[in-house]
Amino acid sequence: MHGIQMQRGISYWEGRAPMAGAFEIVRESGNSFRFRLTGSDGSIVAVSPEFPNIKAVVAGINAVRENAATGFIVDRTSSPGHST
Structure with a gap:
């Protein structure tokens, strides 16, 4: 069988190692679209x-x-005047 297979909730492509997440394109109201990034x-x-x-x-x-x-990871959880 070719394509994506599900085993115990983990996606596999043609029996290879577990797939990373996927980008899913979905239609919104009207003619607009968005994508969702999903985990394995x-x-x-x-x-x-x-x-x-x-x-x-x-x-x-x-x-x-x-x-x-x-991309860099930028921690914006603390602001000037607030201690952590």
Whole structure:
């Protein structure tokens, strides 16, 4: 069998190692779209803003894929005048 197989809630592609998450494109009200990034267990990790068309949502996915791998982690949980 080719394609994605589910075993104990973990996605596999053609019997290979567990898949990472997936980008799911969904249609919103009207003609707008958004994507959801899901973990290998199906949990929603991130939800995008709305995009006006498929081409724009795919560009958004590509931007996340390119920037996430090299992006810095910035801790904005503390602000001046507050101690942690």
